């Protein structure tokens with residue numbers, strides 16, 4: 287169920303409860319009337335007035351939302367708690383051409399890299415970009431799925447930086463780039479894990495929730511294996527879904543995990559195979575970042591996805607237009623800087 291619907295249902299429940307509360311008060315008043323009847327006609331007028339005051343008062347209180355605070359404690363789970371954070375979180379959407387590479391630097395200096403650019407110059411540029419920030423250690427590295435435009439530069443990354451944990455989906459590939467990544471893992475004895483939906487990764491004050499794939503999933507399409515994460519830092523959030531396509535997006539929605547995000551790193555470079563309407567509504571972003579190469583042979587991003595974003599009034603940033611894109615969060619506000 288899309289998160290939007292969950293919110294709507296929760297609202298409806300609160301309203302139903304308001305109705306019930308009012309009804310309870312009315313029937314309570316009715317009980318008073320009965321006992322008032324025993325006392326004869328003289329005693330009835332004040333009781334009827336009291337009932338009127340209670341009914342009208344409760345109605346007005348409901349109308350003006352005055353019961354909301356009272357009703358919050360009556361059973362519905364509270365909305366996800368916003369954890370207060372100090373410091374800043376940086377999200378670097380590195381220009382790696384027609385490929386992916388997102389570097390997150392937490393408030394305590396811990397780092398996460400999601401995908402490593404393509405092979406040849408792309409991955410090399412990503413490595414030099416990260417080195418340029420003075421970073422020598424990557425706390426977490428995610429290789430969303432084994433396609434070359436995501437793990438092409440992974441061998442250079444694993445050979446260059448000190449790696450905490452490598453997170454990859456439990457699926458192999460027969461390509462040279464995949465073999466080179468596995469070779470680098472073995473050479474450096476790197477801890478590798480296959481994350482599953484529901485896993486939580488803390489990076490400083492940021493909380494990453496793995497939203498895909500599920501622990502028992504078995505996808506035929508490599509794109510649908512994409513390890514996907516939802517990140518919350520204070521009240522700000524981001525979602526990154528690799529090249530996950532519509533079936534994987536539907537699976538994410540079915541988990542019931544929170545998908546709502548300020549920043550949507552648009553799936554599959556803006557391909558029409560991803561960012562379905564329901565998924566998009568569940569994420570409901572204000573900022574979209576598209577990692578796409580100029581004049582790419584896939585014609586990414588596709589018009590239907592651009593239209594979807596534009597119609598919703600989302601601010602769009604793309605590596606082919608803006609170069610490197612850096613978004614900084616202080617837990618409340620997002621600041622976007624671009625190389626051009």
Ligand SMILES: [Zn+2]
Nearest residue numbers: 433435529554
């Ligand atoms: Zn891709």
